[in-house]
Amino acid sequence: MKxxxxxxxVPDTSEVRINPETNTxxxxxxxxxxxxxxxxxxxxAVRIKEEGSANVTVLTMGPPQAEDALxxxxxxxADEAVLLTDRAFAGSDTWATAYTLAKxxxxxxxxxxxxxxxxxxxxxxxxxxxxxxxxxIPHVAYVxxxxxxxxxxxxVHRLMGEGHDVVExxxxxxxxxxxxxxxxxxxxxxxxxxxxxxxxxxxxxxxINADGSLLGLNGSPTQVKNIFAPEVKKxxxxxxxxxxxxxxxxxxxxxxxxxI
Amino acid sequence: xxxxxTEDQQMIKELAAQIADEKVVPVRAELxxxxxxxxxxxxxxxxxxxxxxxxxxxxxxxxxxALELAIAVEELSRACVGVSTTxxxxxxxxxxxxxxxSDEQKNKYLPDIASGSRLVAFGxxxxxxxxxxxxIQTTATLDGDEWVLNGTKQWITNGGEAEIYTIIAMTDKSxxxxxxxxxxxxxxxxxxxxxxKEKKMxxxxxxxxxxxxxxxxxxxxxxxxxxxxxxxxxxxxLDHSRTxxxxxGVGVAQGAxxxxxxxxxERVQFGxxxxxxxxxxxxxxxxxxxxxxxxxxxxxVARYVDxxxxxxxxxxxxxxxxxxxxxxxxxxxxxxVMGGSGYMREYPVEKMMRDAKILQIYxxxxxxxxxxxxxxLIKEAASKK
Ligand SMILES: Cc1cc2nc3c(=O)[nH]c(=O)nc-3n(C[C@H](O)[C@H](O)[C@H](O)COP(=O)(O)OP(=O)(O)OC[C@H]3O[C@@H](n4cnc5c(N)ncnc54)[C@H](O)[C@@H]3O)c2cc1C
Numbered sequence: 016m017k018x019x020x021x022x023x024x025v026p027d028t029s030e031v032r033i034n035p036e037t038n039t040x041x042x043x044x045x046x047x048x049x050x051x052x053x054x055x056x057x058x059x060a061v062r063i064k065e066e067g068s069a070n071v072t073v074l075t076m077g078p079p080q081a082e083d084a085l086x087x088x089x090x091x092x093a094d095e096a097v098l099l100t101d102r103a104f105a106g107s108d109t110w111a112t113a114y115t116l117a118k119x120x121x122x123x124x125x126x127x128x129x130x131x132x133x134x135x136x137x138x139x140x141x142x143x144x145x146x147x148x149x150x151x152i153p154h155v156a157y158v159x160x161x162x163x164x165x166x167x168x169x170x171v172h173r174l175m176g177e178g179h180d181v182v183e184x185x186x187x188x189x190x191x192x193x194x195x196x197x198x199x200x201x202x203x204x205x206x207x208x209x210x211x212x213x214x215x216x217x218x219x220x221x222x223i224n225a226d227g228s229l230l231g232l233n234g235s236p237t238q239v240k241n242i243f244a245p246e247v248k249k250x251x252x253x254x255x256x257x258x259x260x261x262x263x264x265x266x267x268x269x270x271x272x273x274x275i
Numbered sequence: 276x277x278x279x280x281t282e283d284q285q286m287i288k289e290l291a292a293q294i295a296d297e298k299v300v301p302v303r304a305e306l307x308x309x310x311x312x313x314x315x316x317x318x319x320x321x322x323x324x325x326x327x328x329x330x331x332x333x334x335x336x337x338x339x340x341a342l343e344l345a346i347a348v349e350e351l352s353r354a355c356v357g358v359s360t361t362x363x364x365x366x367x368x369x370x371x372x373x374x375x376x377s378d379e380q381k382n383k384y385l386p387d388i389a390s391g392s393r394l395v396a397f398g399x400x401x402x403x404x405x406x407x408x409x410x411i412q413t414t415a416t417l418d419g420d421e422w423v424l425n426g427t428k429q430w431i432t433n434g435g436e437a438e439i440y441t442i443i444a445m446t447d448k449s450x451x452x453x454x455x456x457x458x459x460x461x462x463x464x465x466x467x468x469x470x471x472k473e474k475k476m477x478x479x480x481x482x483x484x485x486x487x488x489x490x491x492x493x494x495x496x497x498x499x500x501x502x503x504x505x506x507x508x509x510x511x512x513l514d515h516s517r518t519x520x521x522x523x524g525v526g527v528a529q530g531a532x533x534x535x536x537x538x539x540x541e542r543v544q545f546g547x548x549x550x551x552x553x554x555x556x557x558x559x560x561x562x563x564x565x566x567x568x569x570x571x572x573x574x575x576v577a578r579y580v581d582x583x584x585x586x587x588x589x590x591x592x593x594x595x596x597x598x599x600x601x602x603x604x605x606x607x608x609x610x611x612v613m614g615g616s617g618y619m620r621e622y623p624v625e626k627m628m629r630d631a632k633i634l635q636i637y638x639x640x641x642x643x644x645x646x647x648x649x650x651x652l653i654k655e656a657a658s659k660k
Contacts, residue, residue, distance in 0.1 A: 126579035201293055204337055207286050 016069040016164070017126040018060045021146070022053040024077050024084040024134040024149065038242040040136070049084045050094055053129025054091075054199035059161060060129050061092035063195065067164075068095050072123055076104055076115055082215050090202035090210040097123060100218040106232030109137070113145030115230060118223040120150065129187040132157060143191035153188040155182050159196050199272070204253050276567065278574055278586040280346070286500070287328070287343050291350035294319055306357060306480035308628050311396060312436055313358050313480045314605035320362060322390025329366060330373070334385035340581035341515065345573055352526025353533075356630035358478030359526065361394075363519045364432035366396030370512040371457050375500035384439055396433035396443040396618070398486050399509050401426070406643050408443075408509065409452045413488060415444040420633045421457060424488040428471065430468070432637075434484030435469040438462045441512075443505045455505030459497050466491030475630030514588050514639055518580060521573040522595035522639050524602030524631070528566045531609035531627045538613045538622070540571035549612075558612055564606045569598035589651035596644035599634035601618060606631040 026045040032043050060071045073088040075081050076099035085096035094182075099119050107115065120128055128147075133140035140156070148152030159179060160172035167186050172179040174193050202210070220230055228234060250270070254261045269275045280288065298319050306313055329344045330336025344366060351359035357439035369388050372380055386391040414427025419431075424444055428434075440460045447454035458474040460467055470485030500508050536559060540551035548568060549555050580587050610617035617624045633637040635641045 055372075200322055201297070201319060202285065202290060203322060204328070205288060207290065208283070211282075 021130045023050045024081045025050045047128040058130040059200040071190045087209040088134045088207035097216045108237035111234035117146045117149035122223045130191045147189040153184040156191045158190045214217035291347040295354035303355040310479045317360035326391035327389035332486045342577035348522040349526035352523040353530040357478040362482040367395040367516040395439045396437035396468040398428040414445040421492045424491040428486040457499040457508040504598040517591040517595035521598035524598035528605035531606040535609040535612040565601045569601040591645040592647040602631040
């Protein structure tokens with residue numbers, strides 16, 4: 016079984032600040048980490064490998080320093096690492112990113128693709144499902160448990176507001192996983208030693224037979240016009256107590272405000 | 276300070292520190308309070324290959340040495356000496372096999388020890404034989420193809436949780452110290468059971484138990500080294516493990532120093548943070564200097580051990596003696612710097628102070644270390660004339 020895990024290197028948002036003038040992230044001096052949800056995706060793949068047999072390839076699109084994220088994934092047990100790097104990829108929105116990753120996954124070959132639910136810097140949760148659409152394969156998002164994989168299909172639990180759905184999907188398929196699925200392991204010493212030496216395979220737009228017009232800024236329908244912080248409204252009041260008490264206070268508030 | 280660690284040693288330090296900070300610090304107070312054996316952390320250490328650090332590569336380990344082990348033990352001790360004792364006692368129990376085991380014994384046990392799937396314990400001490408190890412009364416008698424063990428070991432770290440036990444027992448009482456031998460005994464062997472589990476002042480996450488042997492039969496080949504070599508096995512084992520106890524002293528002292536500095540910067544009295552008071556600064560300065568001195572000694576001795584040197588008794592005793600005295604002093608001073616807060620369980624330093632005390636006692640009290648050093652000085656002086 017061949018598993019591709021898509022990961023993203025993100026700034027550690029617990030240490031990130033916002034430039035008040037441009038409203039963009041100040042990335043200088045902020046450590047880069049593997050997107051936390053992607054750690055769960057790596058762990059899920061490595062567990063499948065340990066329980067049966069699988070080859071796990073980690074895939075990322077990013078600048079050369081994203082190699083660090085790939086090496087960390089190898090230190091956790093991934094077998095191979097692929098970096099998608101090309102000037103043509105710059106400025107990709109989720110659509111162009113998903114297209115690029117899908118073409119790369121096709122080039123690498125896979126039975127299963129696992130992504131994190133979303134990236135903590137963009138928070139869109141779009142890339143995984145979009146990739147599946149480009150590849151024309153089934154996907155299940157918000158997976159909190161991989162119950163079993165047999166032959167040509169798998170059964171997973173999808174986290175819902177209350178409880179979960181049990182979903183069966185045919186392979187090849189794509190999953191996006193939530194934190195509840197597992198606790199990611201720390202690297203191992205042997206893994207770290209292997210990670211130091213592992214060859215990072217680099218792929219460009221040409222290597223994955225991508226249509227240039229669908230890459231990067233050109234291929235991105237999303238255009239950022241303006242970034243602003245939502246206004247903080249301070250004149251708010253929380254009504255507390257039992258539902259009856261809350262209704263009472265709501266009515267009296269509305270009366271005071273002369274709304275009713 | 277730069278300790279001139281190699282890239283691999285630096286990597287070991289970083290991973291051990293990550294385990295300490297992410298997996299040990301958040302649970303240490305609870306483990307202490309509940310006297311709970313840290314299985315979860317042992318699993319993390321196993322998965323991270325930490326148990327294989329000092330085991331040769333041919334048995335599935337990483338083939339590293341005393342310095343690497345000391346670095347890992349130091350980082351874990353910075354977070355919790357209860358956890359690091361559990362981890363270090365595993366190495367203590369393994370040394371007899373590593374240093375004196377037959378090829379069959381090494382093949383049989385070391386791969387499981389390296390992977391962390393089986394934990395080890397070392398059983399020397401008995402009720403009437405502490406510092407005076409030659410006073411042990413547990414016996415092993417050969418009966419056909421089997422040794423029959425009888426007796427009780429006391430205060431054995433990892434007792435009950437470990438799967439593999441290296442045991443020192445008398446095979447010929449008439450020969451005194453030359454009448455002891457070392458054995459490997461597996462948990463589950465009929466006649467081998469566990470007695471009292473001790474309630475302790477500190478290192479409460481580690482387990483300390485009695486081992487009871489009642490006509491416990493083990494195969495003849497379970498003897499480690501030759502008959503009569505038991506005390507040599509025990510002494511060489513302790514020579515190797517004592518650097519690790521020194522590293523525990525360095526680690527717990529560093530942990531306490533870090534907490535004291537953090538607190539002193541935040542605590543305001545007389546209108547300013549107490550760290551700006553010179554009396555407090557001087558205490559911190561002494562503590563920091565002692566930690567550096569202890570670390571330098573432990574690392575130097577570990578490097579000497581790794582050079583393959585044979586005369587390591589004196590220096591490993593020095594590392595254990597000095598660094599654990601520093602551990603006790605610095606943790607006590609950290610409580611002092613933090614005042615009443617330091618005495619409260621809300622802060623980690625009172626536990627560090629309770630934990631540090633054991634380091635001056637086990638694997639030979641610090642008085643016994645001085646005896647070892649003194650004996651070596653006499654021998655060296657005599658050989659010079
Ligand atoms: C928590 C814990 C874990 C332990 N784990 C293990 C283990 O895993 N395996 C194992 O085999 N043992 C273990 N031990 C035993 C430990 O090694 C002994 O406690 C230690 O060697 C001291 O022996 P003792 O306690 O009997 O003290 P004693 O020997 O009774 O000593 C009492 C006091 O007299 C002093 N003293 C005794 N003789 C001399 C001398 N000749 N010169 C100067 N001073 C002397 C000592 O320094 C000490 O201050 C453990 C003990 C504890 C408390």
